[in-house]
Amino acid sequence: MNLSKFCCNIIDDFFTEAEESEKRIMTFGLEVILSTVISAVLLLLVASLLGVLSTSLIVLFSAGSIKLFSGGVHAKTLLTCSLTGAIIFSLAGVTVEYLVEIIRYNSLILIIWLVFFSASLCIYMYAPADISGNIINNRYRILKLKKFSFLVLTILILATFIMLIMGNYKRIIIAILVGILIQMFMLSPVAYFLYNRGYR
Numbered sequence: 001m002n003l004s005k006f007c008c009n010i011i012d013d014f015f016t017e018a019e020e021s022e023k024r025i026m027t028f029g030l031e032v033i034l035s036t037v038i039s040a041v042l043l044l045l046v047a048s049l050l051g052v053l054s055t056s057l058i059v060l061f062s063a064g065s066i067k068l069f070s071g072g073v074h075a076k077t078l079l080t081c082s083l084t085g086a087i088i089f090s091l092a093g094v095t096v097e098y099l100v101e102i103i104r105y106n107s108l109i110l111i112i113w114l115v116f117f118s119a120s121l122c123i124y125m126y127a128p129a130d131i132s133g134n135i136i137n138n139r140y141r142i143l144k145l146k147k148f149s150f151l152v153l154t155i156l157i158l159a160t161f162i163m164l165i166m167g168n169y170k171r172i173i174i175a176i177l178v179g180i181l182i183q184m185f186m187l188s189p190v191a192y193f194l195y196n197r198g199y200r
């Protein structure tokens with residue numbers, strides 16, 4: 001039984017007198033809650049076992065804060081999306097720890113600028129990204145979401161520059177940058193192809 005069917009059965013059992021439209025809304029809400037809990041538990045478990053929990057959470061925050069406005073690819077089911085997300089961000093935490101060891105501190109300023117310009121280009125070209133069945137056609141809304149995506153990106157980049165000046169924040173800086181890059185990839189047509197999702 002998949003998660004959608006499981007949630008549907010629970011709502012049917014506990015809200016027998018509710019209308020079908022109300023049941024659909026409650027079923028979707030329950031599915032979102034359960035998939036989020038599953039994703040959070042899995043991320044906490046895997047990242048903790050790998051010893052990269054705090055790093056993975058920073059990567060998740062960085063990517064998620066931009067995704068709020070930029071959108072991006074989703075798997076076909078909420079459960080699959082949650083599971084893949086937990087795995088991706090756990091592995092991202094490991095990647096950050098590796099990059100911390102090989103990236104020199106004095107090269108970070110160049111890397112920050114490269115990430116900023118490449119991410120700005122991705123936002124300009126692809127944000128807000130949507131999927132078939134949830135198309136954004138309103139030009140005003142598209143422009144607004146694009147501006148907010150760029151604003152969040154700018155805030156994150158400014159934070160990395162401040163930490164760079166203050167020193168001793170190399171791991172956090174790299175984690176933020178990796179989060180930005182992950183989200184930019186999730187905006188791209190390549191990600192939609194890999195997830196087998198229709199692009200715009």
